[in-house]
Amino acid sequence: MRTEQALIKENTLIAKDTWKMVLETTLAGEAECGQFVQVQVPDFYLRRPVSICRVIAEDRIVLVYKVVGEGTKRMSEMKTGESVDLFGPLGHGFPVEERNVMVIGGGVGVPPLLETASRYIAKGHQVTAVLGFNDAGGMILKDEFEALGCQTYIATMDGSYGTKGTVIDAINANDLKETFVLSCGPLPMLKAVSEKYTDGFVSLEARMACGMGACMGCVVKDQEGGSLRVCADGPVFAIGKVVL
Numbered sequence: 001m002r003t004e005q006a007l008i009k010e011n012t013l014i015a016k017d018t019w020k021m022v023l024e025t026t027l028a029g030e031a032e033c034g035q036f037v038q039v040q041v042p043d044f045y046l047r048r049p050v051s052i053c054r055v056i057a058e059d060r061i062v063l064v065y066k067v068v069g070e071g072t073k074r075m076s077e078m079k080t081g082e083s084v085d086l087f088g089p090l091g092h093g094f095p096v097e098e099r100n101v102m103v104i105g106g107g108v109g110v111p112p113l114l115e116t117a118s119r120y121i122a123k124g125h126q127v128t129a130v131l132g133f134n135d136a137g138g139m140i141l142k143d144e145f146e147a148l149g150c151q152t153y154i155a156t157m158d159g160s161y162g163t164k165g166t167v168i169d170a171i172n173a174n175d176l177k178e179t180f181v182l183s184c185g186p187l188p189m190l191k192a193v194s195e196k197y198t199d200g201f202v203s204l205e206a207r208m209a210c211g212m213g214a215c216m217g218c219v220v221k222d223q224e225g226g227s228l229r230v231c232a233d234g235p236v237f238a239i240g241k242v243v244l
């Protein structure tokens with residue numbers, strides 16, 4: 001992990017409040033799927049953690065982020081040709097195992113699953129993608145998962161696209177049988193995934209300061225009452241490891 005000035009090659013709106021930023025950076029060559037970078041947004045002291053959505057070349061990564069507050073709003077105003085300071089790649093990502101997998105994503109938890117899916121497909125494994133959103137307007141990356149060759153299912157809470165309801169509703173409605181799962185998304189979704197599956201991994205979010213295991217600002221509890229740092233011990237943990 002290190003810091004580097006990355007060059008913004010693209011920063012565009014791709015769905016409701018959701019942006020895609022393509023960055024030229026040599027950190028790309030070191031990135032594992034499910035890892036994240038800390039973005040130094042101009043005028044803000046704390047860096048913003050954002051997952052690596054895709055590594056598209058040895059020197060190019062894609063971030064997909066939602067504008068939720070002042071930092072991400074400022075990020076969305078940055079222009080092609082500007083530089084942004086990145087720290088990363090950070091954390092332990094998803095394992096790439098020798099078997100088929102189902103990736104289950106919700107909202108802005110979907111992005112890191114795209115690079116993860118591509119690495120399973122590159123090894124010749126089948127990937128089922130189940131992606132959940134509030135509504136069709138917030139749907140992201142469906143075409144990208146399909147272009148990789150994933151069998152892709154969508155759930156929307158308002159029923160405006162795909163199965164009405166949660167990702168679990170989409171899994172049940174389509175009678176999906178894969179039992180090894182990798183998941184990233186809001187906490188209620190990760191809880192539901194952890195109740196249904198025992199074999200797999202979930203990626204957690206936490207408020208972060210240092211992003212490298214030093215400040216203990218992102219601690220969660222494991223089942224034995226011990227402390228785990230989301231930034232350094234995670235963000236990806238085996239299902240059942242962390243108290244959700």
Ligand SMILES: Cc1cc2nc3c(=O)[nH]c(=O)nc-3n(C[C@H](O)[C@H](O)[C@H](O)COP(=O)(O)OP(=O)(O)OC[C@H]3O[C@@H](n4cnc5c(N)ncnc54)[C@H](O)[C@@H]3O)c2cc1C
Pocket residue numbers: 036046047048049050051052064065066067068069070071072073108111112204205206207208235
């Ligand atoms: C490992 C990891 C990966 C992430 N990947 C993505 C991604 O790929 N795409 C995406 O849209 N979002 C992602 N997030 C969430 C993203 O970091 C927050 O949405 C963002 O930091 C909000 O910043 P803000 O200044 O706009 O919001 P504000 O609410 O103004 O932020 C105030 C402070 O709280 C922190 N904060 C606010 N919300 C979150 C949150 N959900 N998680 C962690 N810190 C938060 C901010 O970093 C900042 O320090 C990820 C979070 C983590 C921990």
Ligand code: FES
Pocket residue numbers: 207208209210211212213214215216217218219229230231232
């Ligand atoms: S953010 Fe500092 S230890 Fe995780």
